[in-house]
Amino acid sequence: MKKKITIRDLAREAGVSVTTVSQILNNKGDRFSAATQEKVLALRDKYKYVPDFNARNLILKSAKTIGVLVPNIANPFFGTFIEGVQSIAREAEFIPLVFSANRDPKLEKYYLSQMIERSISGLVIASATMTTETIKEVISFNDIPYILFDQNHTQEGDRVQTNDYLGGQIAARHLIELGHKHIAVLTSDNPTENLNHRMNGFKNVIDENRLTIDAHHDVIRAPLTKDGGYKAAKKVYETGASAVFAANDEMAIGLLRGLHELGVQVPDDISVIGYDNIYWDDYVSPRLTTVQQPIFDLGAGATKMLIEQIDHNSNGARVQNFPVKLIKRNSTSSYRQK
Amino acid sequence: MKKKITIRDLAREAGVSVTTVSQILNNKGDRFSAATQEKVLALRDKYKYVPDFNARNLILKSAKTIGVLVPNIANPFFGTFIEGVQSIAREAEFIPLVFSANRDPKLEKYYLSQMIERSISGLVIASATMTTETIKEVISFNDIPYILFDQNHTQEGDRVQTNDYLGGQIAARHLIELGHKHIAVLTSDNPTENLNHRMNGFKNVIDENRLTIDAHHDVIRAPLTKDGGYKAAKKVYETGASAVFAANDEMAIGLLRGLHELGVQVPDDISVIGYDNIYWDDYVSPRLTTVQQPIFDLGAGATKMLIEQIDHNSNGARVQNFPVKLIKRNSTSSYRQK
Numbered sequence: 001m002k003k004k005i006t007i008r009d010l011a012r013e014a015g016v017s018v019t020t021v022s023q024i025l026n027n028k029g030d031r032f033s034a035a036t037q038e039k040v041l042a043l044r045d046k047y048k049y050v051p052d053f054n055a056r057n058l059i060l061k062s063a064k065t066i067g068v069l070v071p072n073i074a075n076p077f078f079g080t081f082i083e084g085v086q087s088i089a090r091e092a093e094f095i096p097l098v099f100s101a102n103r104d105p106k107l108e109k110y111y112l113s114q115m116i117e118r119s120i121s122g123l124v125i126a127s128a129t130m131t132t133e134t135i136k137e138v139i140s141f142n143d144i145p146y147i148l149f150d151q152n153h154t155q156e157g158d159r160v161q162t163n164d165y166l167g168g169q170i171a172a173r174h175l176i177e178l179g180h181k182h183i184a185v186l187t188s189d190n191p192t193e194n195l196n197h198r199m200n201g202f203k204n205v206i207d208e209n210r211l212t213i214d215a216h217h218d219v220i221r222a223p224l225t226k227d228g229g230y231k232a233a234k235k236v237y238e239t240g241a242s243a244v245f246a247a248n249d250e251m252a253i254g255l256l257r258g259l260h261e262l263g264v265q266v267p268d269d270i271s272v273i274g275y276d277n278i279y280w281d282d283y284v285s286p287r288l289t290t291v292q293q294p295i296f297d298l299g300a301g302a303t304k305m306l307i308e309q310i311d312h313n314s315n316g317a318r319v320q321n322f323p324v325k326l327i328k329r330n331s332t333s334s335y336r337q338k
Numbered sequence: 339m340k341k342k343i344t345i346r347d348l349a350r351e352a353g354v355s356v357t358t359v360s361q362i363l364n365n366k367g368d369r370f371s372a373a374t375q376e377k378v379l380a381l382r383d384k385y386k387y388v389p390d391f392n393a394r395n396l397i398l399k400s401a402k403t404i405g406v407l408v409p410n411i412a413n414p415f416f417g418t419f420i421e422g423v424q425s426i427a428r429e430a431e432f433i434p435l436v437f438s439a440n441r442d443p444k445l446e447k448y449y450l451s452q453m454i455e456r457s458i459s460g461l462v463i464a465s466a467t468m469t470t471e472t473i474k475e476v477i478s479f480n481d482i483p484y485i486l487f488d489q490n491h492t493q494e495g496d497r498v499q500t501n502d503y504l505g506g507q508i509a510a511r512h513l514i515e516l517g518h519k520h521i522a523v524l525t526s527d528n529p530t531e532n533l534n535h536r537m538n539g540f541k542n543v544i545d546e547n548r549l550t551i552d553a554h555h556d557v558i559r560a561p562l563t564k565d566g567g568y569k570a571a572k573k574v575y576e577t578g579a580s581a582v583f584a585a586n587d588e589m590a591i592g593l594l595r596g597l598h599e600l601g602v603q604v605p606d607d608i609s610v611i612g613y614d615n616i617y618w619d620d621y622v623s624p625r626l627t628t629v630q631q632p633i634f635d636l637g638a639g640a641t642k643m644l645i646e647q648i649d650h651n652s653n654g655a656r657v658q659n660f661p662v663k664l665i666k667r668n669s670t671s672s673y674r675q676k
Contacts (some may be wrong), residue, residue: 008475017480041564065452073420075619079412086411086438095452097438098411100424107428114390114403114433119458141386228622234429257621283564283595285623313526 004214005047014039052304066306067115069108069130074102075250076278077295079128081149085124092307094121113139122306124299126150127190141222145309147302150194158309158318160302164194167324168201168245171273174289174326175243176209179335180271184241185213185253189221196248197274202266223262226254233258239296242270242335249274253284256331260285267333277327286330290330294322343385352377357541361532363387401431404644405453405461407446407468411438414616415633417463417486422637423462430645432459438587441467448624450476464488466530476530481649485640488532496647496656498640502532505629505662506539506583512627512664513581514547517673518609522579523551524570524589527559536613540583564592571596579644580608580673587612591622594669605671615665624668632660 005332007025011018016036024040044111050058070078082098088313089096099115101107102310108130115140121265125135130148135157139146148159170271183206213219220235222228229251234257236244236255246252259266264288266272274281277292292313301320308314345363349356354374361367362378383388404475406423420436427434437453439445444466446563453461454476457659463473468486473495473605477484486497513521544551550559558573560566568591574593576581584590590612597604604610604624612619615630639658646652 008479009478019451019480023455037671065456072423074414074417076412076417079414079417080413082438084441095437095449097386098438099433100420100436102424111433113388118403135387142388218664225618253621279564279622280618284621285590285598316410319376 005049005206007049008050008130010040010043010047014043018042027039054317056270064092065118065120066094066096067112067304068096069112069125069127070098070100071097071103071127071129072118075233076280077248077250078277080295081126081299084296084301085303086182086299087296088300088303088307094303096303096305101127103127105129105134108133109138110201116142116144120144120311122146124149124301124302124306126302128194131159142274145306147306147309149298149302150192152286158305158316160305160322161319162293162298162322162324164197164324165201165204167275168193168198168203168294169205170324170326171291172202172205172209173273174273174328174332175245175271177223178243178271178332180241180243181335182218182239182241183213183244184220184236184244185247186220186222186236186244186255187247188228189222190223190229191247195224221253224248224251226250226257228278229254233262233264234307237262237264237270243332244270244272246272246274249276249278249281249288249290250289252288252331253280256284256286256288265330268336271325271332271335273332281327281329289329290327292325292327298322343387345387347475348378348381348385348387352381354378360584362466384418386609401491402430402459403456403642404432405450405458406436407450408463409425409441409465411436414572414589415586415614418528418617418633419464419637422634422639423606423641424637425634426638426641426645429551430641432641432645434641441465443467443469443472447472449475454482458482460484460538460648462487462640462644464640465521466532471498483542483644484485484649485644485647486588487636487640488530496643496654498636498643498658498660498662500631502535502662503542505540505613506536506541507543508662508664509583509613509629510540510543510547512611512666512670513583514543515550515671516581516609517559518579518581519549519550519590520556520579520581521551522558522574522577523583523585524558524560524567524574524582524593525585526562527566528561529585533562535586562586562589564588564595567592568592571600575600575602575608580626581670582608582610583673584610587614587616587619587626587628590626590628590669591618593627594622594624604669606674609670609673611670619665619667627667627670628665630663630665636660 006196007021011021024037029037066089085096099111101111124147126149128150148157181271218239223233233255274288274290277290281288346360349359359378362375367375404427422433437449439443439449464484464487468490484497556577558570560570570580612626612628615628618624
């Protein structure tokens with residue numbers, strides 16, 4: 001049997017790339033010269049080329065790309081979030097492209113414009129620095145479907161979220177049930193709105209229990225990173241508190257290291273509770289008690305919602321809520337008089 | 339969906355040609371009157387016009403985008419690698435788009451074709467599953483500049499690399515200098531070629547020192563993950579070895595957790611050395627001794643090389659080597675008779 005002519009043979013004989021041939025044969029060849037287009041079509045006729053179904057399928061599905069904007073790819077929280085996005089995107093045959101502008105709003109806006117130029121099908125925006133202005137000017141204006149997560153200051157558009165206020169309450173209740181009365185807080189020096197909710201929920205339960213957190217002495221502020229928590233350890237210890245709520249797990253894990261180096265025993269000398277339930281919590285010592293956000297599910301849920309939007313061409317202000325809950329491990333224990 | 343504003347709409351409303359609009363919007367409009375330039379720019383702002391990719395491609399040759407293919411975004415090794423890529427891409431005004439096909443060669447090939455259709459400027463390929471066939475058929479054939487890292491079976495194309503054989507030797511020398519004689523190895527159940535080099539270097543030094551690693555009893559195989567290391571802890575302990583070399587840090591960190599739960603003291607009962615120097619090594623207990631790969635620099639170096647390739651249109655088989663070195667922390671100590 002004669003060997004079947006492939007798209008590769010055509011490309012070779014025409015002296016162009018496979019992509020060029022495929023685009024011309026699929027009537028998407030406008031950007032190539034008339035001479036190139038004619039050469040390719042003539043070769044198709046000469047060899048009576050019939051596109052291979054699979055090869056063709058590869059090309060016709062080409063528009064389906066989801067952009068995923070995160071503040072920091074190296075943060076394990078967003079690593080897990082992206083895995084959730086990928087699981088759904090893959091099923092639905094979308095390609096997820098991840099980009100990160102490290103919380104620089106100008107760069108975010110620029111990258112977004114570039115994504116839109118490349119005919120992205122939709123966007124999952126998990127960056128708290130994205131401004132309402134950018135969403136309106138760049139995204140909505142171009143009718144790009146999008147889903148928001150961890151947004152600061154806008155109430156527009158479909159979104160996935162967790163209840164940060166409740167999460168803060170859960171953390172406070174846990175420490176109070178363990179008998180702690182002098183409690184410190186380690187939080188961001190530049191808090192986003194969801195962090196404020198988290199801290200307000202925490203303080204609400206403290207107040208209800210007629211305890212106080214002295215804003216000057218018991219609230220320590222630092223960057224929301226492992227290093228931030230690590231360097232704040234001495235200040236946290238000097239509050240004299242028997243328990244501390246760290247605003248996220250990265251910070252809490254840094255704090256554990258700092259306290260260890262100071263010779264402070266966790267949880268015997270001080271209980272530590274974090275927030276997020278990143279997958280590293282099981283690998284530090286002691287294993288970290290925390291409030292779980294269902295990170296993978298948030299990424300998957302956002303992507304499901306986005307694909308519905310793309311398929312049905314609808315965007316309202318739908319909100320999907322995901323639950324938070326206490327994960328008790330070894331970094332918290334009952335209050336003991338020293 | 340609302341109709342997207344096109345360059346043609348702008349031209350019509352401004353009463354000028356499409357070419358005039360495109361040249362003005364691309365800062366090549368010097369030859370037109372100030373009034374014309376202002377009119378076009380005002381219309382762009384009024385309609386928040388984002389140039390369409392294909393239209394723009396006709397005029398501007400390059401849309402500057404770098405695709406970064408990694409096996410797993412959630413792995414902190416690749417998180418740091420990507421940060422290195424971003425640092426250089428940002429300086430050179432390229433947009434890095436990260437994609438991950440979780441070590442599925444078919445999916446990798448499909449994603450790559452899609453990137454190429456979207457006129458990506460170049461690729462950093464940090465996936466050991468990428469086949470020579472895919473590189474030839476999809477990437478080289480389309481004349482896409484690319485850089486390889488951690489490649490298995492191809493010797494073609496520019497690449498960045500570290501000396502895995504030397505890294506393995508460094509790990510073995512460290513343990514032997516500490517006086518260990520019975521040494522175990524915890525390695526992958528599905529090793530890539532660079533891992534084999536690493537293990538061969540390790541064994542070379544063991545042999546030189548007239549020690550032996552019993553292939554049946556002292557070599558434990560598990561998935562190359564934290565969970566893999568965690569679940570292998572009992573087997574590692576049962577070798578009776580006084581020291582163990584884990585093939586990467588994720589595995590070593592899982593092993594530390596597993597040994598801790600078994601009541602085995604590290605390094606008093608057994609010394610543990612890892613490989614990579616991921617940023618979590620400082621946050622586990624005890625802090626992990628390891629062989630450092632300069633992960634951020636590898637990402638940055640690959641990207642510098644790629645941008646040179648894009649700018650100068652050259653691809654040979656240039657190889658840039660990056661150093662490895664011992665990072666001594668607290669998980670290894672001198673051999674003590676039990």
